[in-house]
Structures are given as structure tokens and as C-alpha cells.
Amino acid sequence: MEWQEQLNKLAGQDVMLVLAVERDGSTPGASGAKMLVTETGRAWGTIGGGQLEYSCEARARELLAAGRCAVERFELRPQGAGDLGMVCGGDVTVWFQYLPGAVLEQSPEGPLLWLLLEQDKTGQGKARLCTARELEGGRRICGGGRFTDTPEGGYRYLECLTAQDTVYIFGAGHVAQALAPGLAGVGFSCHVLDDRAEYARPEAFPTAAEVRQADLERLEEVCARITPDDYVCVMTHGHRHDHEVVRQMLRTPACYIGVIGSARKAAASAQRLREEGFTDPDIARITTPIGLSIGAETPEEIAVSILAQMIQVRAARRAAE
Template sequence: MKELFSALARELAQGRGAVLCGIVSSAGSTPRGPGAHMAVFTDGSCAGTIGGGALEARVRETALALLPGGAGALRTFRLAPTGALDDLGMVCGGEATVYFQCLDPSALPLVQAAAEALARPVRDVWLVTLLREGEGWDMGLYDSVHGLRFTQAVSQEALRPLLSDRCQLRPGEAGLTVEPLVRAGSVYLFGGGHVGAELCPLLCRVGFRVTICDDRPDFARPERFPQAERVLLVDYRSLPPSLALTERDYAAVMTAGHQGDLEVLRQVLPSPAAYIGCIGSRRKAAVLRERLASLGFSPAELDRVHSPIGLPIGGDTPAEIAVSIAAQLIACRAGRLPL
């Protein structure tokens, strides 16, 4: 999304228009779901993706047809070979409803604000879109500091129930879409060893902010983790107060030894973190659970720890383990973490 809005800002700054396309609802099997976005430019080029293939080609075609008139639209595309006029001939079997918001250069301040929020994700931000068939753009941004900006499409009181981690569509003659643009939580990687070195760039690639924490000076070096937001040299026995994890944050514990893992878990378990995972075998997990229980943690608190960490994909190299952890964090962020 950061690259998409940066590309939109560059295009609008040149005095050209563009179309922002977003999936607002889907049913059945589709390549991507609500919250997927693509921008289509006057030369036919695109930024972002809503799933590729025939669906993306049809969305691009529709966007280019709408662009000269500057009118917004809402279209539903079927992805099953039924022979219907709007059938894409795909075998997914579902359908996707896509909004088309034509943007002219007057939208540049909004797009720049969105790009800046994505570049510095210090707070949650939602994109608010008023879907008005045949009319010009009406979009805004909402966050807890600035409130609702760039649009008066809805009152802040009516908007607040729609603020969630999922794209929310309020149907009606003038439909309103509210979708999370920035989710401000961080992943704290406790341990910058082989797995951490593989995991950090992977997480950054899929939109997580990463803080590396290690108690070894040779490992807690910024040049070892150029993608990380912060690299901290810490004492695992007494983590700094600045590492107070919120309900938006994630903790992946993979220190150099069992005692380091225990010390970190002892301090992060009382936090409201959205995710806590610890690397290691099932035997190690059982030992750590027993020791944490002896420190007074309840079974419900201990059940929060995902250990062995990551989804069970059968990998054993540092890179493969990193993939499994990243997949589990993505599932947690999407609200689809397996029990």
C-alpha cells in the first residue's frame, strides 16, 4: 500500500488523473478479498494488485473507461464460467465487488497524507470512501489524532462503529466503505540470530514494522538488520519500559538460550500483545510452560504462547522457519489464526 499511494501521489503531482480500485466485498472463492487495492493510471499502467488474471484485467479495463469522465462506480464481477455477460471465465466460483474512485489532481493532499501515514505508521489510520455512482471522488482519512479529514461524508459518531481491522461496507444509495489503511502495531523479535536475520526482511516485505532486541552486541547492530525500524541492545532479565507491548503488537521470542526465552516470556506474557510465540521443540515448550507455571502464570495465560512457533509447514532451515513464523503472524493480523 505504501508503494501504491506513493505512485498515486507522483501521478497526481504531474497533473494527471488516476483510478483507485478496491475490493469492498467478496463471496465464494476469489483471488483476493476485501481490502485489496490497485491504482490504474492514464497510460494503462498499474500499481498494486487485486489478484491478477482475468479479474484484474477487467478491472483495469473498467477503470480506463471511467477515467476520462472522472465518475466513480461500483461493479460486481463473477468468477465462474456461467456464460453470463459479466462472467470472467474463471473457475474460482466466487464474485467480487469493486469500487472505482476516479481521482484528479485535487486529491493530491489526501493521497500525500495517506502515503506519509504509511511511511510512518505511528497510529492506526482508516480510509473512508463514499461510493457515489457517476459522481466525483469523495474520500477521507480518519485517525485518533486528526479525526476525519478531507471529507464530510459521515459524522465521526457514525464512523466510529465501522472502525475495525476489516473492510466495512455500509450499503445504501450512497454506500460508505471504511477500511484499515495503517495498522500501527510492531513485531518485536527477541533474538537476532539466523532465524531473526531471515525473518526481519520477510516481515517488512509484508507490511510489518520490526524491532530487533538482542543481548549480544555483535548481533544487535543496525547494519545487520537494515529493514528494521529499531535495533536494540537489551538485557533480557529487565526489558526497558519502552518495550511495553500493546494489543497491536506481536512478540516472537527466539533468544540464544532457554533462560533468555524464559526471561522474555516472563515479561511479555502479562502484556495485551496480539501474539506471543516462542521458538523451540515441543519438549522445550513443555519445559518452559512448567517453569512459567511455577512463577504463577495461569493455564489460560500460558495457552497464549504459540510454541513451537510458526505454522507447521515442515521446514527446518532458518529461511523456512522464518516463512512459517511470518505466515502465522499474517494469519493473526487477518484474524484467521488457527487454534
């Protein structure tokens, strides 16, 4: 919820929201990168650093002083029309959205906060912060994309500002404790479940959205919550418990099911699942051993490998949308 926290901190102040909405060629950062700029300079976030960010921050302060919006294109190649002295070789379209303090004060409460921006061809713009329910029509007018041209020659931009990727971690041991903060830091909402009360402690997972004790053999209520956009990490305190969780997770539409353990354990688990009636396509949904192969050994290193793999899976899914 970092965006929500930042908006709450800046409520009452006039702010310029700077978004890199389109990138062509080689550029620093990624589309969707954003920062908030106040009259004193950058308050939070980044659009890639370097001369691009410096120039955009200066431009944002100019527009903020005038209470204006703009959509501008920056060339990141030598001797281009908008040359910034960079040699990346790409172009970046940047949206500068003026957010009066009153807009931030009216930020609605809810698990998902959406930003809808609209700007006409004269540079006049308006912004809305709203919940998913309020924005059903907004999603349709944006045509399913983040940044779109309008028939009138203007622009629209739509983005969910708060975490919308959910991960369920089964097992609250050392790896889970190392993994949860990293996941929260890159936009995952973490739900941690363990059958041991002494491990299922909220104070051990301060960044998690939920930490609770659960019967790992009876996860019907959790399974009913899992959507095709959700991720599952299985790392309980024993092979039997891992297997019980995996059996149940295969009946959900989760986009990622990662299971900790060795290749030998994975082969034995796959054979047992076949004997229980699961098909090869079912078993192919399981990522095990979980994490990228980087030679990780400690809980912290294993957590890094898992985090990197989940970022990789999420990026591939977003690219395919």
C-alpha cells in the same frame, strides 16, 4: 509503508484506485485487494489477476479519463449477466475511486494513513487521506466496517493503507534476519531488540521500523507499548534470555507470543513458569515451538514457517472482528 511510498511516487498524477470491496463465493484474491491505475495502465498492486483484473484495469482507465467514480459488480461464472469468461463461481464488488493528483499531494505524514471514500447513488465520489486522529469521526460513520451502504443509497469505504500490525522480535540472530523482511512484506511493522550491540544493527534489518540494543531483563518500557493487537517473537541467544523475555511478555496483552525451541524446551519452560506463579491459561498464550510444522531446518525455512503462522493468526483475528 508500501502504500505511502506508492502514493508519494504518484503525487501530482490523476490516479484510479481500484478496490475489491466485497466477494461472494469462490473468487481470486481477497476482499480489500487493491491496485492503482494511471492513464497508461496498472501502476501497482493487484486485485487477483486474470480476466477480472484485466477488465477492471480497462474500466478504470475509462473512468479515469472521464474523472468519474463507480461501484460495479462482476460475475465470475459462465453465462452470468456480467460474464468475464471465468469459472470461479463467485461475484466481486469493485470500487473505482478517482483520485486527483492534488489529493495525493496532500497526503498527511504519520505512522498510520487512513483512506475514507464516499460515493453517492449517482456515482459522484470523494476521497480523504488522513491520520487516525483526524479520522475518529470517520470510523464511527463507517459503523466499524470497511464497506457499508449509506441510508441515501450510496457507499462508504474505510481502510488503513499503511502497516498497523506490529511485531516485536527479541533476538537479532539468523532466524530474525530471515524473518524480518518477510514480515515487512506482508504488512507487519517490525521492532527488533537484542542485548548484543554487534547484532542490534539497523543495517542487518533494513526493513525494520526499529532496531536497538536492550537489556532483555528490563523491558518495562517495551511492555508498556505493547497492545492487544501486537505480536511477539522470542528467539534470543539462550534459554535463560528467552525465559526472561517470556515472563515479561506474559504481563502484556499481546495477541501472539511465539517462542523458538523444541517441544522438550517448551515443557521445561512451562514447568518453570508454573513454579513462578503463572497459571495454565497464562502458559496457554505461548505458541511454542513457534511456526507451522513444515519440517523447517534452516533459518530461512524456519522464518517461512513463522511467517505463515503469523499470517494465519492475523487472518483468524480479522475474520472474528
